[in-house]
Amino acid sequence: MTEESVVATAQRLQPQLVSHFMHLIQQQHLSHAYLFNGADGTGRQVVARTIAMRLFCQNITAEGLPCGQCSECRRILAGDHPDVVTVIPDGQRIKVDQVRYLKAEFTKSAVEGNQKIFIVDQVDRMTTSAANSLLKFIEEPVGKTVALLLTANKNLILPTILSRTQVVDFLRVAPQALASALADAGIAPSQRYLLATLTESVQAAQELTTDDWLKDAQAKVGQWFTACCQGDERAFVRVQSELLPLALNRDRQGVILDMLVQVWHDALRQQAGEVGDQLAFPQVAQASQQVARQLTIDQLVTIMTLTLATRSQLAGNMNFQTILEALTLQILAQVTR
Ligand SMILES: [Zn+2]
Structure with a gap:
């Protein structure tokens, strides 16, 4: 069985969004704050990581995509890149120490002024005080920073955040497209369509079938x-x-x-x-x-x-x-x- 790469998954789930964002980055037209609104399974995380990789990749492909192989790409994939700050809620809420970490990183980026990207998933689970500190950053962006805020439900997002970010809606992919990728990965025919409805990636499907x-x-x-x-x-x-x-x-x-x-x-x-x-x-x-x-x-x-x-x-x-x-x-x- 072969493993589908993050970039390939992002392209399969959201081909138009991926090419749109790759183009924006190439033209240096990326805004500083986006809200990715998409249910689980629509690829909001893999698209965010693809964008992060594209910003730092040392070896952009002829199609304008990150290579996924260079040291920068690999550090991002491993969650180990100093300029890619990722926050995923630990349990039900985004915790105080996670907010402290975010604030410290925002401050650092203001001092250093280099390219930095913040990815905050399930931003709807932020406490109000956490959201307020995030707002401050969005209102006064510093250096070359980009914030990607991710949510499965934009109805739960504070209006103050909605109005200050560009909202990007992620539509659900046809299970048929994933089912054929699962076929290529060697998943049994009797399980393909079920897995295509239960998971968002070949990798997640393979984890369920170990x-x-x-x-x-x-x-x-x-x-x-x-x-x-x-x-x-x-x-x-x-x-x-x-x-x-x-x-x-x-x-x-x-x-x-x-x-x-x-x-x-x-x-x-x-x-x-x-x-x-x-x-x-x-x-x-x-x-x-x-x-x-x-x-x-x-x-x-x-x-x-x-x-x-x-x-x-x-x-x-x-x-x-x-x-x-x-x-x-x-x-x-x-x-x-
Ligand atoms: Zn690369």
Whole structure:
């Protein structure tokens, strides 16, 4: 299996944005503050890192892209470049010491005056005081500094920050494009489309497939789905006996919920006439085809809405088992109506 580079991932996810920013840098027209607004999976981080690499790369390619090989590129990729300051929230909030670090770096850049780039991910999780110190920098940029503020939801960003940055919206990529990259990387056909909906990169997909967890989860979610489609009350029992043991940690709980969304989305894909390699769960294609015929579009949309709501229930610290059991009962009520 080959590993897709950061630049290649950025290009695949956001080809237009990447070439736009490469052009801006070449023309020396880069602004000093941007807000990258994009849901997880839209590549906001890889595009930010590509921009950082382009600013420092010693060996720009003929296409105007960073090489990814030189010592500058490699230090940025390793998170070890003194002029690329990255802050990722540690837990729920951006912490006070992270803000102190940012402030110290801002001050240093004012003194040194050399090229520097700040990348702050999940900037919506900044405390107000942290945001205010950031604002100060944005209002009075110093030297050749660039700030890339990243968020999955610009509605959570303080208006004062929104009005002082250029907002760049990252649209979601078609899973089909990632699925074909996964094919090139040797991912099994039965897992490609599912992984393309669960992850944003070949690397993340490969991390999920290093052991048998995904295969196992895909099979058990498929069985739960089939039981639901048949209105079989044993679907409820399967939550505890089959799905719970898969939920090794919070992360995996989230992946399982995403899988429940996708297995039901397959029924909608079937109604839309999509088949084969465009199904997340091809092994239960028959069940999803049947339920697509049996239920009205309204019923399917109701079920989709229920599955989509589980993510925020989990974020709200609801018990995982309770979420799944309540969902199963609601789905069974729809199917047997
Ligand atoms: Zn380079």
